[in-house]
Amino acid sequence: MSTTDTVRRPRTTTDFDEELIPRYSFVERVNHWFGALTYTYCLITGLAFWTPYLYWLAAIVGGGPTARFWHPWFGLFFTVSQFLMFVQWGGDMEIDHDDRVWADNIKSYINNEDDKLPPVGRFNWGQKIYFWAMVGSTILLLLSGFVLWYVEAVPWSFHILRYVAILIHASVALITIGLFLIHVYMSTLLEEGSFASMVYGTVTRAWAWTFHRKWYYQVIGKSRPKQ
Numbered sequence: 001m002s003t004t005d006t007v008r009r010p011r012t013t014t015d016f017d018e019e020l021i022p023r024y025s026f027v028e029r030v031n032h033w034f035g036a037l038t039y040t041y042c043l044i045t046g047l048a049f050w051t052p053y054l055y056w057l058a059a060i061v062g063g064g065p066t067a068r069f070w071h072p073w074f075g076l077f078f079t080v081s082q083f084l085m086f087v088q089w090g091g092d093m094e095i096d097h098d099d100r101v102w103a104d105n106i107k108s109y110i111n112n113e114d115d116k117l118p119p120v121g122r123f124n125w126g127q128k129i130y131f132w133a134m135v136g137s138t139i140l141l142l143l144s145g146f147v148l149w150y151v152e153a154v155p156w157s158f159h160i161l162r163y164v165a166i167l168i169h170a171s172v173a174l175i176t177i178g179l180f181l182i183h184v185y186m187s188t189l190l191e192e193g194s195f196a197s198m199v200y201g202t203v204t205r206a207w208a209w210t211f212h213r214k215w216y217y218q219v220i221g222k223s224r225p226k227q
Contacts, residue, residue: 017206021219024201028088032198035081038074039180045071046173072149075141082138085131092122093132098214099125119213130183137176144169 024032045067048058058067101118102109103125108116123131147154147165154161187194193207208216 017204019205020202021205021208021216022201023197023203023208026201029198029201031081031084031088035078035085038078038081039176041074042071042078043177043180045074050170050173072145075145079138079142082135086135089123089131093128095125095128096121099128114210120211120215121218122212122215124212126186130179133179134176137172137179140168140172141176144172 041061044057044061047054048056048064048067049071055064058064061067061070098118098120102120105117106126108114109124109126144165147161148169151162151165187198191211193203197203197207205216208219
């Protein structure tokens with residue numbers, strides 16, 4: 001063995017940038033994917049119920065009767081997942097001054113000019129808006145869903161409640177579909193590394209510094225340099 005093999009070589013800048021730091025715990029990741037799966041089931045079955053042109057989707061999950069039975073239950077499972085996310089991330093989702101400045105410069109984010117964006121915490125303004133929109137939508141879907149689930153229990157004197165529940169449930173569901181598609185696009189294509197972080201629970205130092213600089217300094221236990 002040569003003497004050079006025993007000498008510890010200094011880490012390069014690239015090695016340091018590629019060093020992994022934790023972003024999501026195992027529990028957070030399991031709950032996220034549980035929520036994604038239950039929402040996808042509700043999405044497929046809900047579209048099958050919404051229009052005859054999409055009823056063929058019910059065949060994917062076992063047919064119409066099976067979809068009708070499980071749709072409300074999976075809606076409850078999704079609600080539980082959202083509640084756990086609220087418990088886990090609610091504190092990180094408060095919109096602060098840095099988020100408002102980030103929102104004012106969102107054009108730079110769209111153009112991938114991240115160096116022009118102000119530092120943000122664990123989640124950026126867009127992620128926080130998505131989170132609160134999904135929380136509010138889940139509440140509306142749950143309340144309207146209960147009316148539709150037990151529609152026979154609604155007295156005919158309150159039959160207007162049935163129509164209101166249908167309108168709210170369908171409208172809010174369409175809104176969540178739009179939000180869901182944006183979320184998938186941004187996490188898989190726009191922010192490279194985001195999808196992997198929800199699979200493995202880690203991100204590189206370079207990724208954290210680029211997209212969530214304020215959070216990065218909190219994780220490494222150092223104060224952010226004044227600019």
